[in-house]
Amino acid sequence: MSEKGKPVKIGILKMGCIASLPLLEFILDERADRGDIEVRVFGVGAKLFPEPYGAELAEKALKEDCDLYIVISPNATLPGPTKAREAIKEKGKPVIVISDAPTKKIVGDLEAKGFGYIIVLADAMIGARREFLDPDEMSLYNSDIIKVLTISGAFRILYTEIDKVIDQLKKGETLELPKIVINKEKAVEAANFKNPYAKAKAMAAHEIACKVAELTVEGCFKVKERERYIPIVAAAHEMMRIAAKLADEAREIEKSNDTLVRMPHSPEGVVLYKEKLMEKPGPRG
Amino acid sequence: MSEKGKPVKIGILKMGCIASLPLLEFILDERADRGDIEVRVFGVGAKLFPEPYGAELAEKALKEDCDLYIVISPNATLPGPTKAREAIKEKGKPVIVISDAPTKKIVGDLEAKGFGYIIVLADAMIGARREFLDPDEMSLYNSDIIKVLTISGAFRILYTEIDKVIDQLKKGETLELPKIVINKEKAVEAANFKNPYAKAKAMAAHEIACKVAELTVEGCFKVKERERYIPIVAAAHEMMRIAAKLADEAREIEKSNDTLVRMPHSPEGVVLYKEKLMEKPGPRG
C-alpha cells in the first residue's frame, strides 16, 4: 500500500517490442497476488515511430493518474517514445524509460531532464527482414532472448529497481529513479550465481546477446543484397538461440547444486530471497 | 485498409497472463510494417479475477471505437474477462475470446452469444507457488511455452485466424469469427511440417504442454503440503522445459532440410508463404 493507504498505481506505456517489454507487468507481480500495486498497460502494438503514438498513449495514461509511469520501447530516441515520456513528465509525474542499446546515446539528456532509465544492452534488435522474420521466427527470437535476459540477471535488475521506486512511493520518500545501463557485469551480479562457472556462462550468454545487434543492424540496414542479408540475420538469430542454451547451462548448474536463488514477491510486495528449493522464501539476510 | 480506406483498428484487452498473451499484438505485425491495421492494447497486469477489471478495460477500449476486439486471459469463465467481453459485445462490437483449457467448458455459451473464440489447450497454467515461482521462473516458463506453442503451430493458428477476420473487415464482408479449440492435431496441421518426424516431435511437445496443467493444478490447488507441492510444480516446469527442447528438435529438422515454412505478413497484411530460406515469400500456391 502507498502511504495514502492505496496500492501504488503504475502505468506502463508499451511502444513497439523489445524482449524486456512483453512480460514487464508480470515480472512485477508474478503470481498475481500482490496487493500493494495496481498496473495499467497501454500499447500501440508493433509500431512506435511517429510522435502521435506517443502523444496518444501519454494522454490515455495520464487519465489514470498513476503514481509512476514506465515507458518501454526500442530505441527511445525516436519521436514516438520521446513524445510519450515528455508529455508525462510535463505533468510532473515520475517516468522510468526502459529501452535498448541505441538509447545509450541520450542517457545524458534523460538524466538532465530527470527521467529514470534502465538500458538493457543485451536486448538486441531482431532480424527484421521479411524473407526471414515471420510471426513464428519473431516469437522464437523473443523466447530465446527472454531466456538470456532472465538467466543472466537483466530481468532481475528490472524488477528490483522498479520495486525500489514502488517502495519509495509506498513510504512517501523522495523518489530516486534508477539510472542504470545493464551490462554483463551488472547483470550477472544481480543474478546472484553461487557457482563461478555458472556465472561465467551467463556472462558469456549475455555478451553474445549484446553482439547479436551488430549482425541484425548490418543485415537490416547496411546490407542491401538479399543473398547477403538473409544469412546475416539468420546468423544473428542462431547466435541468440545458442546464447539461450548457454544461459540454460548456467541455470542447470545452480539447480544441480540446489543453490538457485529465487526472489519472489511477497503479497505485500517485498522481494524475498531463497536458495534451496525446498525452503521457504524469507527476507534477504 | 478497411473498406472505408482506413486501417482496421483492433483493440486487445489483456487480463492476467497466459503464454499466448504477451506477444499477441506482435504476431499480427511482426516487423511493424503493416499498413492495414492499427492495434491498441489495454491491460490490467497480472490480476484478472474481479469484474471491475473487466468493466474498466471494456470502457477504455470502447472509447477507441475499434473494428474488432480481442479479450485474452486465462480462464475466461472468471468474472473479470466475462465482464470485459460482454460489455463490448453489448455495444455491438465483434469480440474474439482467446483463452486456455478451463474456458473449454463455456464454449457452448460463447457460441450462443456470438463470440468468436480460440482456445489454446496447450497454454498450460503456470506453477504459481511462492516457494517456486519468482519473476525469473515465470519468464523462463513463458519462454519455454512460447517456444512450444510457436513451433507446434498454435501461434500460427492465432494469427491466421485473426487475419481472416481482419480481411473480412477490410472487404466489408459479413464476419465469421473463429470458433476453434486448438488441439495437437490442429496445431501441427497449421505448422505445416514437411518432415513427418518433425511433425511427430512437435505434436509430442504440444501434448506434453497440455499435460503440464494437470501437475500445476494439482500442485497449486489440490496438494497442501509444501514438501509435496514444490516438487510437483517444479516437475511441471521441467516438463515444459523438455517440451521446448523437443519442439526445437522439430524445427531443426525442417531447417536441416531447408523446408521450414515461413508465413510473414506483407505490408498490406497478406499472409505470404515460403519454404526455402533464400527465396522470397509469395502468395501461397
Added chain:
Amino acid sequence: MSEKGKPVKIGILKMGCIASLPLLEFILDERADRGDIEVRVFGVGAKLFPEPYGAELAEKALKEDCDLYIVISPNATLPGPTKAREAIKEKGKPVIVISDAPTKKIVGDLEAKGFGYIIVLADAMIGARREFLDPDEMSLYNSDIIKVLTISGAFRILYTEIDKVIDQLKKGETLELPKIVINKEKAVEAANFKNPYAKAKAMAAHEIACKVAELTVEGCFKVKERERYIPIVAAAHEMMRIAAKLADEAREIEKSNDTLVRMPHSPEGVVLYKEKLMEKPGPRG
C-alpha cells in the same frame, strides 16, 4: 535361504510385454550372485489374450512348487492373465500381479481375492501400429521406458517390494503381499534423490511416461485413418524418448554430486545401500 534352509523359489509368469517385464528376474538378482533365491520363468511370448495361455502357464509353473508366484502382463483384466493368477491362487499359492494402468480398475477385486499387486502407471502401452512398430521401434521404446521407470524409481519399488515378501518367506512370517499403485510421488520417493531438481526432473519424466498411454490408446484404438494415427503413435514414442532424456538429466545431477543412491543386493539377498561411488554398500542406516 528360506526357513527351511532352501532358497526361496519364485515362479514368474510372463504374458505379453510391458516394460517392467523383460528384466524382472534380473532386477531381483542383478549380479547373479544371490544364494537365497531361485527363479523360474515361464512365458508365452508377445500374445496374452486367450484364457488357455494363462491356464497352460499356470499349470507349468505350479509343477515347480514355487514359494511365490508373480504374474506379469499388460492389462491384467484380460482372460489370459486372469486365468493364470486365479489358477495359481486356487492352489493356495501367493501371487503378486504386476501390470499397467488398465489393471487399476480391478484393484478392488484383486485385493478382495487376496492377490498382491503392483501397478506401474507409467508403464505405458506401446504404439502398436504396423506402419510404425517394427521390432526395432519396439525395442527402442522399451529401452526408453526402461530408462524412465528405472531412474524415476518404479523399478526400485518393484524389487524392494518383492524382496520384502521373499524376506517374509525366508523368515516364515505371515505374508503381506504388496498392494501398490506406483504413481509419480511414490516412484521418486523410492528413487531417493538427494537433489530436489533431480527429483523434479524424474517426476516430470515419470509423468510424461504416464501420458504416453493416452496417445497410444488414441492412435491404436480410437483413430482409424492412417494419416492421423501414424503421427499420433509416433508422437507418443517421441514423448517417451524425451522422457528418457529428462530422466537421464536427473541421474546425471546425482552423479555430479556423487550422491547417486545405489541399492544392490548382498549375496544373502539383503538390499544394501550406498551413496558415494567409491564406498562400499552396507545396511541402510
Added chain:
Amino acid sequence: MSEKGKPVKIGILKMGCIASLPLLEFILDERADRGDIEVRVFGVGAKLFPEPYGAELAEKALKEDCDLYIVISPNATLPGPTKAREAIKEKGKPVIVISDAPTKKIVGDLEAKGFGYIIVLADAMIGARREFLDPDEMSLYNSDIIKVLTISGAFRILYTEIDKVIDQLKKGETLELPKIVINKEKAVEAANFKNPYAKAKAMAAHEIACKVAELTVEGCFKVKERERYIPIVAAAHEMMRIAAKLADEAREIEKSNDTLVRMPHSPEGVVLYKEKLMEKPGPRG
C-alpha cells in the same frame, strides 16, 4: 503356419542375461499379431553356470515339442548353456545358440555339431561389481546396450535370421541354421542406413559397445583393488551410455530425411519393408 497347418512352435531357453535376451521373443512378434508362430519361454533367471540348470530347462522345453529351439545366454561355453543345447540336440531338434563374444572360441565346435549360432560381439558383459551394479544400474546398462544393438542393426539380424528358419519350417524345407558372428560391418549392413554418416555413427556406436567388454572383464576379473576396479567398470558403462547417444544420432539423421527403414512383421510372419513414415509397409522390392 507350418506345412502341417499349425503355427511354428519356438522354444526359447533363457539362461542369465545378455542384452539380446530380454526382448528376444518380442522382436519376433512385435505387435503380438503374428498368427504363424507360437513361442514358449523357459528361464532360470540371472544364474546360468551349473550344468543342472541347462538339464532342467532342456527337459521342460522338450516337453513342449517345439519345432525350433533357441538357447540364449552369455558365454555359451559354460556348463549350463552347453548342457541345455546338447540335451535338446540329442533329441534331434534344431537349436540356435545366441550368445556373446566369449562364445566365439567354440564356433568351430558348434558348427561341427550342427548347431546354428548367432554371436553378438557387441553384446558386452556388464560391470558386475557390487559397489557399482545395483538393479538400477543393471537395467540402465541394458537400456543403453539395447539401443546400440537395435540401431546398429544387430537385433535386425537376430530376427531376420530366425525368421528365415521359421520360414523354412513353414515350407517344410531343409533347415539352414544361421552361422553368424555379428560384427560392425554386418550389423550396419542389416540396419540399412540411407545416409552414410548415419551408418558411420551406428558403426562407431557398435564398435564402442564391443570395446566395453574389455573394461568390464578387466574391472570384474583382473583388477582386485576396489579403488581401481570401480572407476573401470563405471567407465565401461559411461562408454555404453555415450554409444547409445551416438546410435541415437544415427537414427535421428534417418528420421530427418524420412528414410528410416522399418521392417515389421505381417500377421503372416512375412518381414515387410518401408522407408517413408507415412507409407504402408510392403514386400521388399
Added chain:
Amino acid sequence: MSEKGKPVKIGILKMGCIASLPLLEFILDERADRGDIEVRVFGVGAKLFPEPYGAELAEKALKEDCDLYIVISPNATLPGPTKAREAIKEKGKPVIVISDAPTKKIVGDLEAKGFGYIIVLADAMIGARREFLDPDEMSLYNSDIIKVLTISGAFRILYTEIDKVIDQLKKGETLELPKIVINKEKAVEAANFKNPYAKAKAMAAHEIACKVAELTVEGCFKVKERERYIPIVAAAHEMMRIAAKLADEAREIEKSNDTLVRMPHSPEGVVLYKEKLMEKPGPRG
C-alpha cells in the same frame, strides 16, 4: 613439382600461438602424401615479442633457401614478427604473413611493402590470466577455436590461398600473394555450405569467435581486479566453447544431407572436390 622439377619448398616461421598456427603445415598436406611440396618449420615457442626472436628465425629459415616463406604469429605489428618478415623480404623472398585481428591496422603497410597477408579476424586472443589459463585450458581453447575456424571456412581459405601461390611457383608464374582479411562472409563462402541454415550457424559461430577477443582483451589488459577479470576471461572461453558446438551443428546438418564438401589434396597437390561421402574426390566442376 616446381618448374625446376623440384618440390616447392615452404618455410614456416612460427612465433607465439594463434589457433591458425599449430596445424598450419598439416592443412597443406593432410595425409602426408603430397609430392609437390617440402615444408620446413621453425619456431620459438610461446614467446614472440622481442626483435631478436624474429632475426634468429629469419636467419635460420633463409639458410634453407625456400621458395616461399610464411610468418605466422599473433599481432604481427610486434617487433618479433616484424623483424622476421622484413629480414626475409630483404633477401627478395616472397613472404605471406598470417595473423589475427590486431594486425589489421598495418594492412596498408604490409601491402605497400609487398607482403602477402591473411588476417583471421576470428582467431581471437586467449584468456591469458594465470588464475585461469593453465596448459589444459589453453589446449581446450585451441581445440574449440580450431573447430570454429575449420567449420566456418577460415582454414579452407588458408590452405587454398597458400596452394594458389604454390601453384604459381610450380608454374613459374608471377606471384600474386594473398591479401585477405577473413571475415564472416568470406569464411562461410569458402566453407561451401549446401544448406543455408548450416551456413547461418557457421557464420554465427564465426561471429561469436570474433567477439571473444573483446572479452579477453578486456579481461587481460583493461580490468585489474582479480574478482572481475577471472569471470570475464572465463566467459570468453565459454563463448568459444559454445561457438564450437554451434559450428558442429552446422557440420552435422551437412552430414545429415550427405552434402558435406571435402576438398582434399591430390598427391600432386591439386585441391580436389567432393560432396557425397562415398564418392571419389575429383577436380572441381
Added chain:
Amino acid sequence: MSEKGKPVKIGILKMGCIASLPLLEFILDERADRGDIEVRVFGVGAKLFPEPYGAELAEKALKEDCDLYIVISPNATLPGPTKAREAIKEKGKPVIVISDAPTKKIVGDLEAKGFGYIIVLADAMIGARREFLDPDEMSLYNSDIIKVLTISGAFRILYTEIDKVIDQLKKGETLELPKIVINKEKAVEAANFKNPYAKAKAMAAHEIACKVAELTVEGCFKVKERERYIPIVAAAHEMMRIAAKLADEAREIEKSNDTLVRMPHSPEGVVLYKEKLMEKPGPRG
C-alpha cells in the same frame, strides 16, 4: 633459470603429426610468461618416414646446443624419427621421445639406449583416406582428440614430466628421463578429478580414443575396398567426436562443483595448483 643462470633451452623436433604434437611447446609455457625456458622448434611438416628427414632435423637442432631435446612423431620406430633421436643421442644430449601406440614395441630398446619416452596410447592414428580426410577433417579430428587427451589427463602428464626434467636441469641434478606409457588409469590420475563420475567419464573417453586406432588401422591398411574403408574411417572419427563430448561432460561436472583443478606455470616455471576458480594458484599442498 638453469644452474648456469641461463634459461633451460629445449629443442623440439616435430616429424609428422599426432595430437600431442601441434601444441607441445605451448603446454610448456601456456601464457608465454615463463622466464626459465627457451624453446626452439624444428619441423619437416606432415612427412616423416625417410631417414634423411631425421638426419636433417637433428643436425639443425644440434646447432642450437639445447639442454634437452624432444623428438615427437607418430610411430617412432620409423627411420625418420629413429635417425633423429639417435643422431642427437650420439652427441651426448638427453632426448625424450614422445609418440603413439606403435612405439610401444620398442620401449625396451629405447630404455636400453637411455632415451626418455612418453607413449600416449590414446593418441590414435587419423583416418587417412583421401576420400575422407581433407584438411578440414584433419583439423577437426585433432580438435577432438586434443580435447580427449587434455581432459583425460594425458597432456598434464606430458608437461609435468617434461617440467620435472627441466627442473633437474635447472638444479644441475642427474637427469631422470621419463619412461611412461600413458594408459587410462595413469591419465585420469594425473587429471586429478574430484568427482568419481567425472573420472569415470574421462577414463571412458580416453579408452574410446585408444580404440579409434583399431578402426583407422583397419580402414587405412587392411581393407582395400572403397565402399568398406570409407565407413570404417568415418566411424573412427565419429568415435573420437563422441569421446570428446564425453570428456567435456567430465570437465563440466568438475566445473559445476567448482573443483576443476588447474595447474598453471608460474613465471619461474613452477607448476602451481588450484581448485576453486576464484582463488589464486599456489604451490601444491
